[in-house]
Amino acid sequence: MSKLLEVKNLRTSFKTHLGEVQAVRGVSFHVDKGEAIGVVGESGCGKSVTMMSIMRLLADNSVIESDGIIFDGEDISNYSEKEMEKIRGDKMGMIFQDPMTSLNPLYKIGDQLTEHLIKHKKISKKEAWQKGIEMLDLVGIPSPEKRMKQYPHEFSGGMRQRAMIAISLICEPNLIIADEPTTALDVTIQAQILDLMKGLKERLNTSIILITHDLGVVADLCSRINVMYGGIVVETGSDEDIFYRGRHPYTWGLLNSVPNPMSEMKEKLVPIEGQPPDLLKPPNGCPFADRCEYNMKVCLENQPPLFEVGEGHKCACWLCHSDAPKVESPIGREE
Ligand code: SF4
Numbered sequence: 001m002s003k004l005l006e007v008k009n010l011r012t013s014f015k016t017h018l019g020e021v022q023a024v025r026g027v028s029f030h031v032d033k034g035e036a037i038g039v040v041g042e043s044g045c046g047k048s049v050t051m052m053s054i055m056r057l058l059a060d061n062s063v064i065e066s067d068g069i070i071f072d073g074e075d076i077s078n079y080s081e082k083e084m085e086k087i088r089g090d091k092m093g094m095i096f097q098d099p100m101t102s103l104n105p106l107y108k109i110g111d112q113l114t115e116h117l118i119k120h121k122k123i124s125k126k127e128a129w130q131k132g133i134e135m136l137d138l139v140g141i142p143s144p145e146k147r148m149k150q151y152p153h154e155f156s157g158g159m160r161q162r163a164m165i166a167i168s169l170i171c172e173p174n175l176i177i178a179d180e181p182t183t184a185l186d187v188t189i190q191a192q193i194l195d196l197m198k199g200l201k202e203r204l205n206t207s208i209i210l211i212t213h214d215l216g217v218v219a220d221l222c223s224r225i226n227v228m229y230g231g232i233v234v235e236t237g238s239d240e241d242i243f244y245r246g247r248h249p250y251t252w253g254l255l256n257s258v259p260n261p262m263s264e265m266k267e268k269l270v271p272i273e274g275q276p277p278d279l280l281k282p283p284n285g286c287p288f289a290d291r292c293e294y295n296m297k298v299c300l301e302n303q304p305p306l307f308e309v310g311e312g313h314k315c316a317c318w319l320c321h322s323d324a325p326k327v328e329s330p331i332g333r334e335e
Contacts, residue, residue: 001032001033001034001035002032002033003030003031003032003033003070004031004032004033004035004071004072004174004175004207005030005031005054005069005070005071005072005175005207005209006029006030006068006069006070007027007028007029007030007050007054007066007069008028008066008067008068008069008070009026009027009028009066009067010024010026010027010028010050010053010054010064010065010066010069011024011025011026011027011064011065011066012024012046012049012050012053012058012062012063012064012065013062013063014058014059014061014062014063015061015062015063016061016280018280019280019281020280021279021280022231022279022280022282023046023049023231023279024046024049024050024053024231025046025230025231025232025279025282026232027046027050027228027231027232027233028233029226029233029236031175031207031209032207033174033205033207034201034205034206034207035207035208035223035224036197036198036201036207036208036209036210036221036222036223037208037209037210037222037223037224037225037226038209038210038211038212038215038217038218038221038222038224038225038226038239039051039209039210039211039212039225039226039228040211040212040213040214040215040218040225040226040227040228040254041213041227041228041229041254042213042229042272042276043213044276044279045228045229045230045231045276046228046230046231046232047211047228048179048211050228051094051177051179051209051211053066054069054071054092054177055084055088055092055094055177056079056081056084056088057088057094064077071087071091071092071175072091072174086120089116089119089120089171090116090120090121090171090173091171091173091174091175092173092174092175092176092177093167093168093169093171093173093175093176093177094168094176094177094178094179095161095164095165095168095176095177095178095179095181096164096179096180096181097179097180097181097183102164103152103160103163103164103167104152105151105152105153106151107151108148108149108150108151109136109147109148109149109150109151109152109155109163110129110132110147110148110149112163112167113132113135113136113148113163113166113167113170114128114129114131114132114170116167116170116171117131117132117170117171120171121171129148131170132144132148132166132170133145133148135166135169135170136148136162136163136166138166138169138200139162139163139165139166139169139196140162140192140196141159141162141163141166147159147163157189158186158189158192158193161181161182161189161193162193162196164181165181165193165196165197165200169200169204169206172204172206173206174206174207175206175207175208175209176197176206176207176208176209177208177209177211178197178208178209178210178211179211180211180212180213181193181197181210182194182217183212183213183214190217194217194220194221197210197221198220198221201221208221208222210222214258215242215243215254215255215258216258218239219239219243222239223238223239224236224237224238224239224312225237225238225239225241225242227242227248227250227251227254229250229276229287229288230276230277230279230282230283230287230288231279231282231287232287232303232316233306233316234248234250234251234287234288234315234316234317235247235248235250235251235314235315235316235317236306236312236313236314237310237312237313237314237315238312238313241310241312241313243255245310245313245329246329246331247309247313247315247317247319247320247329248288248315248316248317249288249292249293249294249317249319250272250288250291250292251315252329252330252331253270253272253291254272255331256270256330256331257270257271257272272291273291274290274291275290275291277290283300283303284300284301284302284303285298285299285300285301285302285303286299286300286303286304286316286317286318287303294319294327296318296324298318299318302318303316304316304317304318304320304321307320307321
């Protein structure tokens with residue numbers, strides 16, 4: 001498969017009155033065409049800031065640096081705001097957690113749905129309206145002709161999320177970045193929205209980056225997973241590498257804190273104790289050291305590199321060094 005997006009050594013910081021917050025500290029990853037990847041981690045780990053940096057949607061006090069952001073063969077890291085605006089409307093779509101913050105309450109759904117289409121695809125209002133109806137139908141909104149003329153407050157939570165997905169998809173972007181798209185929804189609607197995204201990926205060959213704090217949500221949709229902590233990727237691998245052969249103590253913690261999405265059995269869930277590091281003063285060593293029961297002297301002094309632990313499976317933990325003591329994985333998940 002060929003790469004649609006490649007992010008090289010992304011660093012994002014925010015200038016605040018307290019100092020510089022180093023929210024993303026050297027993140028690299030790629031997404032293939034037609035592939036869905038998951039980015040998981042607790043809030044504040046840098047997952048949303050990473051994606052907002054790629055789309056250049058951050059506030060003015062942010063500083064975004066990288067060794068390149070290659071999208072569809074072009075390095076977009078130095079694109080002007082005007083060029084980025086075109087990419088955002090046309091080739092990259094974003095779905096946010098709360099559609100009410102991204103839908104304008106003053107405009108009809110149909111107008112919001114067709115706005116980008118008229119602007120970026122240069123088609124007539126009439127054609128765009130018809131495409132809008134088809135798109136609402138595609139995302140499972142009944143009576144789409146009637147719904148086009150309604151305002152966001154006339155839609156239920158699940159319907160608004162579907163409308164957001166329709167808006168993100170209407171220009172047929174190559175990439176959709178979905179940031180906690182189902183967190184505010186009940187489990188039934190959550191399952192429907194995930195099924196919908198899966199279907200669209202298969203039908204339109206759209207690539208998806210799904211950002212979530214919930215490993216259960218990525219299990220069904222994503223073939224690869226990046227686990228983020230303290231502004232870096234601490235483990236990356238296939239869904240099976242992460243669920244069954246996870247090597248990082250933070251990944252173990254995450255897996256033990258959510259029900260196993262691949263098992264019917266009831267398990268005892270254990271929250272991860274402690275707090276994430278202060279990114280105003282990031283530690284020199286492993287960012288998870290304060291919360292890690294396995295930490296060693298080297299962990300406090302040096303940030304571990306991403307060790308190759310399997311094909312396409314990498315882990316930033318000193319336990320993966322060949323001289324490290326052998327530690328049994330406590331996750332006990334069977335393939
Ligand atoms: Fe724990 Fe050390 Fe591994 Fe960090 S590098 S996760 S502190 S064992």
